[in-house]
Amino acid sequence: MATTLFARKPRELTYNPKRPVWKEKPSALYQTVKAVVLIVFSLSILTPILLVVSTSLADTEQLVKAGGFVLWPERPTLEAYATIFKGPMVLQSLGVSMLVTAVGTILALFVTITMAYATSRTVLFGRPVILAVLFTLLFAPGLIPSFLMIRQLGLLDSLWSLILPGIFGAFNFVVMRSFFMNIPGELIESARIDGANDWQILWRIVMPLSKAVIAVVGLFYAVGFWNSFFNALLYINDHSKWPIQLLLRNFVVQGSGAADQLGITTTPPPQSIQMAVVVVALVPILMVYPFLQKHFAKGVITGAVKG
């Protein structure tokens, strides 16, 4: 039905590829300015990424000739990667990051889904209570009290200190909850009449209907865990428990003799070793980015503008 409706509408044509009839053709100057802004902005994002990846792949000879950076590796080599994976530190920190991300995301999804479902339907506490709670989440408890709490719990230098503080995010909760609220109540009622309890309803009815939103929220959490560095700076002293972001900060951003501390005698120049560490932290994000991008705009708009 919808297709015939649209087919009859001549206005559909105006969207693309032609501009609407009433819209004047922009001046050449305006067009140019627009193009320049978009191209400069895009290039400013793409160039550093290209630079870092290329430099990590470049061989010594070309790097020395270029004075440290190349935009295109002439004879790509994986030497730098072989070097960083020889020492234990990069592998260890990758392991830590992966473990924290995996466990954290699963726990976070569990806490967020149960909380969102319960608050989307339960009636013992009314909406005002839930809204009041949401409102308080705007404020942060502060750095020092949070630190003291972690210490009180005995979690300093434990990987749980990287996981537990991140397992509930107000934004993700709101997205999840507003999705659950839009699931027709009749579905849930009929399941209840058939004798399902709330856990069964959640597992058998609600979650299968919400696969997409669960995937998005899960990805948000995963990216958050992967990217977080400050919790590790605060809570972790033990070098063997550093996540990749903290390693990156200490060796690349602060540049404190990366090679020495990684326990490597350098054959490839330090530049490409540093860049290899950057790439190692970057690649997982690039890998999930297409999935994220496909869904996140929708999620953000549900959470923000719809209200």
Added chain:
Amino acid sequence: MNSTTEQAPALPEARRVPARAGGKAAGSGPKKRKGSKPPQQSFRSRLRRDKQMLLMMVPGVAFLLLFFYIPILGNVIAFQDYQPYLGIGDSLWVGWQNFVDLFGNPDFVHAFWNTLYLAAWQLVFLFPVPLVLALIVDSLISTRVRRIFQSIAYLPHFLSWVLVIAFFQQMLGGAGFVNNLLRDWGMDPIPFMTNPETFPVMVVVQMIWKDAGWAMIIFLAALASIDASLYEAAAADGAGRWRRMWHITLPGLRPVIVLLLILRIGDILSVGFEQFILQRDAVGAGAAEVLDTFTYYTGVVGGGWSSGAAAGLAKGVVSALLIYGANKLAHRFGEDGIFAKQVR
């Protein structure tokens, strides 16, 4: 625990209260109907009926208590001479002394003004960029160009600050790509990353790089929701490009602009914690010390728990006042702000 952008959109939930209160009750069937007041079940029988639901809330509530509400209460150490080996229970109470000391401490006063200074830079130069980008993207006719640009522009939002700063260092740092080029061309290198005077510019550029594309989304959504027939009618009446933007586009975006401004203002004292802590060594505490870094270095690094907590609390209170004030102002201008005016 949450970056500011992630938390920000949580708010508008509150605005939904009046509109949805009735609708939701109808959705959950015979359980509860607001307004028409069905015979109320007793508390105990409701408790029995909702038992499993309440059980589901346990993990979330436990999280909030442990990592949110109890730490908020933990701020009382701002009024103590807190000693770790004594604990909160036995530490001495000193009243407002920590705050008096803080405002007498030139480092804190410097961090305070520096925070406001950097925040002003961000508000003036950062806020308009996503709006302008959104207007440009919205005016693109080709959906393909549009999609490609959006894919590129959103990407940096998902990179960690560590990566962002690493990228900037490799591009603009003293031994970075640009300065290498400059040297090859026989020019003096420019200390982009280490010059305290241009640090505010650098901060804003980094923030634009990372988040301007992402912040565009909300504007794009709002732009898409403006009725196209308004433009058509205005064009028929002879309104040109700029008149249409002034009389239709901007008024259409006003609620979103106001909402985002309020959220930004409430968040303004946080300026961008990770960004600063990563660069503080490079540009020095003079330029990069903000309230949050002051809290970190005084409290966690220096062991001055109470003064650190006092600084954090001062910041929190000022932020809350700013949100409240901005929201009041929004109501004055006839906008909803964070809350619709009457929340019942």
